[in-house]
Amino acid sequence: MDGWRGRPRGTITRSLEVCVADQETQQPIEQLIANRREKLKTLRDLGVDPYPRRFRVSEAVSVLRERLERIPADELAEKPPKVRMAGRIQAIRGHGKVAFADLTDGVKKLQVYVRRDRLNEAAWQLFKLLDLGDFIGVEGEVFRTRTGELSVAADQLALLAKGLRPMPEKYHGLADREARARQRYLDLLANPESRAEFEARSRLVSGIRRFLEGRGFLEVETPMMHPIPGGASARPFVTHHNTMDMDLYLRIAPELYLKRLIVGGFERVFELNRNFRNEGVSTRHNPEFTMLEFYWAYADYELLMDLTEEMVCHLAESVVGSLTLPWGETTIELARPWKRLSLKDAVLEYSDLSPEDLGERSRLEKAAEHFGIDRIAERSDGKLLAELFEATAESHLMQPTFITGFPRVISPLAKSTEDDPETVERFELYMGGMEIANAYTELNDPVEQRRRFEEQARATGGVIDEDFLLALEYGMPPTGGEGIGIDRLVMLMTNRSSIRDVILFPLLRPRPAE
């Protein structure tokens, strides 16, 4: 992949012309690369292997730095420690027969001090052929410079890997959002805050595992390729198995498989992995995204709300170090307990609609029309209510809020409440104006589940997962189940407004071929 966009698309003839021109005038990036290739050749001529196999280090640069910083200056001067370290050259400051270079392991940097009279001639020649971005190994003594900078005075220098392309600018870093996503390695190198955000993501994910394992949950892996897509209503990606001559769907949710495991006697399971939905791309949607789903036998959605509060607070404490999250212009307070609000009450709170407007069909349709909701006629009352919620309340729900009171018709896998068969025991968690979690007391009545599937199939089409119904017929204990969108949780914890900023390699259109 060539990041250079200036080269014209053209015929072979034209390309040849460009090549010929290169040799005389040289295109800019190619000139920079040519400079480095020339140095590479010179190094080889000097007998240097520019890509050696190994270099034993005493410690990583950042570990070394942390340890050495604690040694008092006089002790350092008296008994200079000998070290071997390796890293990427971030900066070179030449001073004639002396030079300084910043060496980094990506976390911290440590200065290398090079003196001509301290090195042999070959090492000095090597140093002069180094570029920003090259990997080197250094052996030397630690000291502090006149200005107090911790440094390693090099006795030995080794080239570990020569870079052929210039690094992004050291001061401003890499700002172009497209380049940052396409060449994430450059983003990570040039923008420390980006690196920190992905480290935060990693801590969050491992924190979830520890939290759930600590409560007796077992991590499992269920199929990514489903013969029947289920567990959600999104459009799936389709693929094909050749020798079985069978269409398969990349999973839109693991739900139906995880519940089979509850049937099978695993009472607490979770899966933390990718889902794929063939829908639009936006700042809150990537076609593949990471979802935590967990199922807990003998629990219900009330217990899940408690667990969710506990888990998210715990994660914020360990990832951010606070229960107050900066979020754009505002802040999110995670202190418990969190607000609970029914779907209807949320609509009423964030609109001028009255309870009567949400009652009979004609009033509901009128309200939906007022908020610009389309395909009104074909949508159920419940769906219209959910649409109204999205149109009025969702974007305002900054503070953590459990939305409850979901209609049965849009919740085919959730169990009804005791006093109202049209409402289910379900909640969605909203924070920062986004849906973060979706949970319910699972429907475990196989006859009722079949009826719901049939109701759904009539309304929206689709195939009934008979294999899942078969499992339910063997008996599933009362169970609470929940899904949490990990990417969005990371967005909240790192204060990023775009999901692309928290996914290392988000889906992008390929650059057009040259």
Place this chain on the structure above:
RNA sequence: GGGCCGUUAGCUCAGUGGUAGAGCAUCUGACUUUUAAUCAGGUGGUCGCUGGUUCGAUCCCAGCACGGCUCACCA
């Protein structure tokens, strides 16, 4: 998919209807404790692509590509 905005040197950014500038990087030279090192000098651009208007377009217009924001889609 719709609307709005953007695309200028490797990177970060200025700028103009008469074919372009800065800082960093790069190259040359000076410099034995610097750290956005400094000083002196130099190289580097079909201003995203294609077409139109114009005597003349990087600039105005249209289409296209890619991206950003937003709306739609998305239990």
